[in-house]
Amino acid sequence: MRGSFSKLPRLLWRNRNDITVGVALIFVLALVSSSVLFELPFSPTKPDVDSIALPPSALHLFGTDAYGFDVFSRVLDAAARDLPIAIAGSLVSLLLGVPVGLAASGGRIGDLIMRVLDGFSALPILILVIVAIKLMGGTAFDIVIAIAIVNTPRFARLVRAEAVTLRSSRFVEAAVAAGSSPLRIAVQHVFRNSYGIVLVQATLAAANAIGVIAALNFLGVGINPPLPTWGGMIREGTTLLIDGKWWAAAFPTLAIFLVVVALNAIADGIEARAEGLGGDRT
Amino acid sequence: MTNPLLKVDGLNVDFGLHGRTHRVLNNVSFSMQQNEILGLVGESGSGKSTTARSIIGLLPPTGTLSGEILFNDEVLTDADARTLRSVRGGQIGFVAQNPFGALNPVLSIEKQFSNVIRAHEKASREEIRTRAAGLLRAVGIVDTARVLAGYAHELSGGMAQRVVLAIALSLDPKLLIADEPTTALDMTVQRQVLDLMRDIILASGRSLLLVTHDLTVVATYCHRVAVMYKGEILEIGDVATIFNEPKHEYTRALLDAAAGKGLVSDQTNAYRQNLPAVEGS
Numbered sequence: 001m002r003g004s005f006s007k008l009p010r011l012l013w014r015n016r017n018d019i020t021v022g023v024a025l026i027f028v029l030a031l032v033s034s035s036v037l038f039e040l041p042f043s044p045t046k047p048d049v050d051s052i053a054l055p056p057s058a059l060h061l062f063g064t065d066a067y068g069f070d071v072f073s074r075v076l077d078a079a080a081r082d083l084p085i086a087i088a089g090s091l092v093s094l095l096l097g098v099p100v101g102l103a104a105s106g107g108r109i110g111d112l113i114m115r116v117l118d119g120f121s122a123l124p125i126l127i128l129v130i131v132a133i134k135l136m137g138g139t140a141f142d143i144v145i146a147i148a149i150v151n152t153p154r155f156a157r158l159v160r161a162e163a164v165t166l167r168s169s170r171f172v173e174a175a176v177a178a179g180s181s182p183l184r185i186a187v188q189h190v191f192r193n194s195y196g197i198v199l200v201q202a203t204l205a206a207a208n209a210i211g212v213i214a215a216l217n218f219l220g221v222g223i224n225p226p227l228p229t230w231g232g233m234i235r236e237g238t239t240l241l242i243d244g245k246w247w248a249a250a251f252p253t254l255a256i257f258l259v260v261v262a263l264n265a266i267a268d269g270i271e272a273r274a275e276g277l278g279g280d281r282t
Numbered sequence: 283m284t285n286p287l288l289k290v291d292g293l294n295v296d297f298g299l300h301g302r303t304h305r306v307l308n309n310v311s312f313s314m315q316q317n318e319i320l321g322l323v324g325e326s327g328s329g330k331s332t333t334a335r336s337i338i339g340l341l342p343p344t345g346t347l348s349g350e351i352l353f354n355d356e357v358l359t360d361a362d363a364r365t366l367r368s369v370r371g372g373q374i375g376f377v378a379q380n381p382f383g384a385l386n387p388v389l390s391i392e393k394q395f396s397n398v399i400r401a402h403e404k405a406s407r408e409e410i411r412t413r414a415a416g417l418l419r420a421v422g423i424v425d426t427a428r429v430l431a432g433y434a435h436e437l438s439g440g441m442a443q444r445v446v447l448a449i450a451l452s453l454d455p456k457l458l459i460a461d462e463p464t465t466a467l468d469m470t471v472q473r474q475v476l477d478l479m480r481d482i483i484l485a486s487g488r489s490l491l492l493v494t495h496d497l498t499v500v501a502t503y504c505h506r507v508a509v510m511y512k513g514e515i516l517e518i519g520d521v522a523t524i525f526n527e528p529k530h531e532y533t534r535a536l537l538d539a540a541a542g543k544g545l546v547s548d549q550t551n552a553y554r555q556n557l558p559a560v561e562g563s
Contacts, residue, residue, distance in 0.1 A: 170378060170380060170383030170384050171383060171384055171387075173378070173384075174376065174378055174383075174384040174385075174446075175386075175397065175398075176340060176370070177338050177371065177376035177378075178375075178376070178397075178398040178401060178449070178450070179366075179367040179368060179371030179398075180371075180398070180401040181367065181401060184397065184400075188386070188393075192386070192389060193386070193387070
């Protein structure tokens, strides 16, 4: 047994890719679930007027903000709000973008779809989205739709680029020669060979969505206070920054930073895995 | 005499490139009977592959086709997409040059059988598995369970081409089109695969259109041969007749080249000088 134990470091190093993905996943999941699974030390929505702008201490791990909210509790509570919206937004854009990209990879309709998407990318999307959310009321659902609008063209473009290459491959030709329908070819031969990069893009889109959500909430559109969001907390925290009280803005920023790094680590891990799946396409 | 299985009549194919069109096939006509192996020979760019591909509608989108292709008294050249799909795979099987290219790298071999079979008919997983195993045994693969569960990259070249052949045969097509099926394989395996193909074709009363540049293969496996050069069929006939009494100078040059005496025959040399290689090949 001692022999196998001494091999442990090498074993861990060899599988570092998968391990990183696992650790990153656990971190993200832990953040999402912590406020649901455990009782938060303080209420995230009820301020304590007697403890305003206190620095981090054993009682208030991340300090308190200008209204007397406990920053630690609010960072965790916001995670359970921001992350599911980001992931849902990414999934919706995947479900919309992949079929559009597959459809756009062939024929005249495909060219038309791509020109429409090109026209779309000329618009200042984020500004339009801000206006739209403001008009719709800014529920979590509205934000999911907003993220989908921003990300769907990216999925479509990516899948189309991959599909165009795959469609000229020999096995697609063989499938045509065997009498396969266009739908069967799109699903079995094109999509099954590109889902690796689609997963990578989905993860990156979720990371991007975290930033978009934070930006929206920072600008005051989207979810309304006192419900905590990371973007909203940073905005409220900025008023304290001037007095040198960094904690109210720094901890939600750190949370965003860590989640984005974790999602990128997951994306890298999937990409390394997906490369092995591509195989010989000539 | 019965109607031919396949009749190609006055087939022209043009490729559009930079606004100009290039004629790739010019007035190609031939027919095939049931249970016949027809060889299509010629150098690279002579149009033999394009001819084979035209029959199953595998021309690239830049190609335009005129003329008539009749299969089993059905006009393929103006069939709708649905009819064409049922003919492809269902009645005409296709074996491509590179077996690894023709197999999807991320699908198991069983799944690839299933894709081809289910493109034409409803079948349960068990039915497909039994059928695929039977087809694999017919092409000389013993360990069918392992091959079916495996992927293309786990196969050797010869095995992969056997699998491709088995998949092409899964809907019992009357005609098999093989586009240089053994070029990517090494010599000993070439022989095995071609022997197997011929035996299966002749035993089951099917026909085979064999595209190749190898005259030895033609001499060994084909009943008749069509010699192509620059998009035209120069001559077509029994292998013995064509090989013994080639009517066309190009055929003679081709035969001499295969026999390794291309530089010896003065006549051939004289012809060669007027025989430019096909552009872009």
